Amino acid sequence: DAGVIQSPRHEVTEMGQEVTLRCKPISGHNSLFWYRQTMMRGLELLIYFNNNVPIDDSGMPEDRFSAKMPNASFSTLKIQPSEPRDSAVYFCASSSIQGSTEAFFGQGTRLTVV
């Protein structure tokens, strides 16, 4: 199994531009999580899906952030427009819905907004 695959690994963009982060969860996992990691705030849960349905998006910081999971094998996190304070490492993770397995994390996307 290739694990959780995130793309791109690094993204540098200018303020105001749209940014789309992508995630392919592990096959068979039906929970998917998006986290953001910064020095100031640590690991923050932004949103998570069960069976492709968003369950809790209370961690999404602003309307500029949106996430979708059109099918069981793909999810996107979009920031539009991006701002310098969005600079962070964004992790995607997947697990079984019962929580009885650990969450497997992707390598993360390091986003820099200049």
Next chain:
Amino acid sequence: AQKVTQAQTEISVVEKEDVTLDCVYETRDTTYYLFWYKQPPSGELVFLIRRNSFDEQNEISGRYSWNFQKSTSSFNFTITASQVVDSAVYFCALSGFTGGGNKLTFGTGTQLKVEL
């Protein structure tokens, strides 16, 4: 609401010392899971252990051991005879089922520095 508290922000030890990382959690769920993850300087998050709320047996894996105590809502992690390669940020996490979903919440992490 779920909450995980790792009060120790940073710990520095000399190689071969034993070190314990503390984790205290809050949840209203009767069924939940606790986890420890390691994040080395390379940045990836590495799973270390999972415990469910019905299993309070302590666990040992090589130099690592975990002490789960429901009475104090704690899930502490001990590294015996620490090594430089143990230097990393360690996260404690909690997965519960509040609201029908399996929300996975992390603590703020403990930075462990092991020096020669």
